[in-house]
Amino acid sequence: MTTTPTADWLRLDQQICFSLNAASRAFGGVYRVVLKDLGLTYPQYLVMLVLWEHGDLPVKKLGEHLRLDSGTLSPLLKRLEAAGLVRRERSARDERSVEVRLTDEGTALRERALQVPRRIAAATGFDTDAIGELRERLDQLTAALDTAALEES
Structure with missing residues (x-):
């Protein structure tokens, strides 16, 4: 921002x-x-x-x-x-x-x-590397927000 x-x-x-x-x-x-x-x-x-x-x-x-x-x-x-x-x-x-x-x-x-993750991955239009990177970033975001919520309470 x-x-x-x-x-x-x-x-x-x-x-x-x-x-x-x-x-x-x-x-x-x-x-x-x-x-x-x-x-x-x-x-x-x-x-x-x-x-x-x-x-x-x-x-x-x-x-x-x-x-x-x-x-x-x-x-x-x-x-x-x-x-x-x-x-x-x-x-x-x-x-x-x-x-x-x-x-x-x-x-x-x-x-x-077993077919569900493949169908979902196909629907995203992302390759497996991009999906992994996005998931990793979202996990980092979740951890940061959890920490911020604890600090705010």
């Missing part, structure tokens, strides 16, 4: 948050189409990605991976359980903790989901 005149700082086209929000909404539209065949919404897909990567997890740990609180995560898990993709069970070690486990059907869905 330092090269932008101060008078222009409040223009919509100068707001990084708006650009990120617009890109997120555009991704949502593409994911809606791509995930339709899997019967998943984008947030449900993210839950499945974490479970495919890490296996059984307590709800709390799953929420940490996804940056979601339990109030947001619980309805997602309830719908995934109703679809037969996951099971929620009280932990044998700590009955206050609920473990999320993939069902056989949830595990099998991973194979069908």
Whole structure:
């Protein structure tokens, strides 16, 4: 923003948050189409990605991976359980903790989901290097904003 005149700082086209929000909404539209065949919404897909990567997890740990609180995560898990993709069970070690486990059907869905990242990458029009660089920059932005939020509170 330092090269932008101060008078222009409040223009919509100068707001990084708006650009990120617009890109997120555009991704949502593409994911809606791509995930339709899997019967998943984008947030449900993210839950499945974490479970495919890490296996059984307590709800709390799953929420940490996804940056979601339990109030947001619980309805997602309830719908995934109703679809037969996951099971929620009280932990044998700590009955206050609920473990999320993939069902056989949830595990099998991973194979069908392998085409999703390729289709999304193709939709961006970016090559894999550009996607990696963008993801890295966005991760840096997220870390900087998390730090700034902590400092402001």
